[in-house]
Amino acid sequence: MLKKLAIIGFGSTMISVGINLFILPFHLINGGLFGISLLLNYLWGFKIGIMFILLNIPIYLFALKKDPFYFYNGVLGAVISGSMIELFFPLNGTVQLPIISSVIIGAILIGVGVGVMLRNHISPGGMDLLALLIAKWTKVNVGVIMVSLDAVIILTGLFLLKDAKLLYSLLIISIIGMLATIITSYRRIQFK
Template identity: 65%
Template sequence: MLKKWAIIGFGTSMIGIGINGFILPFHLINGGFFGVSLLANYLWDLNPGIIFILLNIPVYLFAIKYEPNFFIDGLIGAIVSGVMIQFWLPLGGVFHMPILSSIILGAIIIGIGVGVMLRNHISPGGIDLLALIISKWSKVNVGLIALTIDGMIIISGLLLLKDPKFLYSLVIVTIIGLLISIITSIRKIDISKIK
C-alpha cells in the first residue's frame, strides 16, 4: 500500500509540474477528455468542467463493473492528479524557455509520471483509464492506445479550429505516448533469480 501511494505521489507530482511549469503557460491543450472538453468549449461555448465530468462518467461506470481494481486506483489517481495540478499551479510562468523546448521538457516530465503510474496499473483517470482497460483486454501496449486516442483528439482540434498552435499539442501527446510505451514495456527484473 505504501508503494502504491509513493507511485501515485510521484506520478501525479510529475504531471502537475509538467502541466503547470511547461505546458499551460503557452495555452496549449493536451489529449484526453480535458482536450475534448476544451474543443467543445471552443466550438460550442460549452462549460469544459461539466463536459469533462460527463465524459468521465461512462468510463468509470464501465470500470466499476468490469475492472473494479482499475476503478478504485483510477479514482484515487484522478483525485490526487487534480490536487497536484492545483498544488503546482504557482510554477506557471516560473520557467522562461522557448515554446518548443518548454513543451518537449513538459511532455517528458508528464510522460514519466503517467508512464510510472500506468506501469503499476494506476491511472490518472479519463482516457488513461480507458486505455488501461483496452490494453488489458487487447494486449496492445497502453502507451500506443493512449497515443492513438490523444492524436485523434489533437488532429480533430486542428481540423475543426484550424489553429496551427495545435501542432505543438501533437508534439506533446506524441512524446507522452512514446514515453508511456517505453516505460510500460520495460520488463521487470526478478531480483530473487539474480545470483
C-alpha cells in the same frame, strides 16, 4: 497502500508540473481527458483539475462494471491528479522558455508521470484508464492506444481553436506515448 499513494503522488506531481509549467503557458494540449480539460479551459475558462475529475465519472462507472480493480485505482489516480493540477496552477507562466523547449520538457515530465503510474496498474484517470482496459482486452500496448486516442483529441482542438501552434501538441503526445510505452514495456529485473 503506502507504495500506491507514493506512486500516485509522484506521477501526479510530474503530470501537474509538466502541464502547469510547460504546456499551459502556450495554450497547448496533451491529449486524453487532460487535453479535453485544457481545451475546455481555453474555450470557456473552466478549471482544468475540476473538469478532469468530472469528465472521468462516466469512465469510472464503466470501469466499475468491467474491472473494479482499475476503477478503484483510477478514481484514486484521477482525483489526486486533478487536485494536483489545481494545487500547482500558480506555476503557470513562472518559467519562460521557447515553445519547443517547453514542449519537450513538459512532455517528458508528463510521460514519466503517466508511465510510472500505468506501469503499476494505476491510472491517472480518463483516457489512460480506458486505454488500460482496452490494452487488457486487446493485448495492444497501452502507449499505442493512448497515442491514437490523443491524436483525435488534438485534431479536434485544432479544428475548434484554429491555432496552428496546437500542432506542437502532436509532439507532446508522441513523447508521452513513447515514454509510457517504454516504461510499461520494460521488464522488471528479477533477483534470485
